[in-house]
Amino acid sequence: MNLKTLRELKGVSRKELAEITGISFRSIQDYEQGHKDLSSAKADTIFKMSRALGCTMEDLISQVDLSALKPSELTDLLNDEGERSQVHKAVGPIVFNLNPADEHPYILMHRDRNVASLVMEPVSGALISVSEVYNKELLPLGTKGLDDRLKAWWQRRAVPITQGIMQKILERIEFVTPQAYLLKNLGLSMEDCYWVKPAQSDLTWRDVNLFQNDFDDYVGTLQFAGLDAIIDFRNFDVRFPSASTHGNMPKTWVIQGDGTRSLVKGSKNGNTQQLFNEVVASYIHRKQGKFDFVQYEFSAADYGHGQQLTVSSNAFTGESLEFIPAADIIREYRKPDVSPYDTFVNACAKNGLDKEQVR
Incomplete structure (x- = not known):
């Protein structure tokens, strides 16, 4: 019932919504009248409606009945992040009803070695199933034995939706989930040498890896530059390390003049405490002189809105040294x-x- 409530709040008729989204008038009518379950619709159907109505996918499929609210109350709720989170808590994980025609075969790779055959759904980026394991010893640590463990690993691998303004960035560049953005980037990471390759592709590790190939982390940069200038990244045949960069603080990767990869970390909501913590911890470890450590230093970054206080750290990983959480x-x-x-x-x-x- 939330579809009708949100559509009417937006002042859009069923016919207009059908024209905007390309979803048939009859389907919209069926979803609103309960003849079809919207939460079981394809991911791109829910996504198109949420974009057209200026809400999130969770708002549309939440079990919280929004129709009981007055228009002013509903507007306030949807504009208030704290209140909105209460609606999202009632939704739980979004599970899409996937059509077999939408499932694509991929191969989990470690460098150029085949690890496992996967079935992926490109719109949501979901790992649907593991068809075959080629090399058990090369499976990511903690995933041996159960398909669900590898699915959970894939979910954890994606950038957190809570990182900086990542949720807004993904909405603007039209990726339904962090996993969809991760899949677009072939699952590549600055932490290790795993990636996923379309089954019919002749791509090699040398073609795609982030340790050897140049990149401009445009999406990560938006964490600092804001959403003023957005282009259609879905059509870009490039890889962005921000798709698999973890943590809640705004982050982006840069390549220095000598080829060194560096992580730049900013503050969230004006709170710079974590930045100071990183630098102080580095100072303490340096004074102790006992262990190798990841060294952070203060830096200043200007992405078009004046200088911002940041910290930066050079990547310690590479093809011969991988990171295991x-x-x-x-x-x-x-x-x-x-x-x-x-x-x-x-x-x-x-x-x-x-x-x-x-x-």
Whole structure:
């Protein structure tokens, strides 16, 4: 019923909505009258309607009945991020009703080695199923044995929707989910050498990897520059590392003159405390002189709105050194009645690291 409520709030008729979205008048009528379940519609159907009505996909399929609200109350709710989150909590994960014709075969790769055959849905970016595992030893840590673990790994790999203004960026560049943006970028990351290749493609690791090939992280830059200038990134045959950069603070990647890849991190909502924390922690580690660490330094970036305080750090990963999150190590080795901390320490020791140094 929320479709009708939001459509009327926007002042759009069914006929006009059909013309704007390309969805048939009859389908819109069926969704509004309950003859069809909108939450089971294809991802792009929900996305087109949300774009036309100026709301989110969650607003349309929420189980919270918006029709009981007065127009003024509804407008206030949709404009208030805190109140809106209460609506979204009632939705839970969005699960799309996928048509087999929309499913595309991909291969999970580690550099140029085949790891597993995957079935992906390009609109939502969802990993639907794992058809075959070619090399169990090369599966990402913590994903062996269950398809659901690999699906969860794919979801975690995508940039968080909460990072800076990423949700607004994805809406503007017309990606339904972070996973759709990740799939467009072939799942590439600055953390490791995994990627996904369309099954019929002749692409190689050398063609696409972010460690050797130049890139301009246009999407990451929008975290700092704002949404003033948007172009259709969906038609770009380029890779953006921001599709798989984690954390909630605004971030972008730059390539220095000598080819060094550097991560630039900004502040969120004007809170610069984390930036100072990164630099202070780097200073303490440098004084201790005991361990390798990721060093952050203050920097100033100007993306068209004056200088902004940022911190930057050079990438420590590459083709010969990959990053494995501690959470993945714990997920792989965790046993009942063993704390996450002890699990991590024991796993590191099992794989050749000095136990006391890890502690």
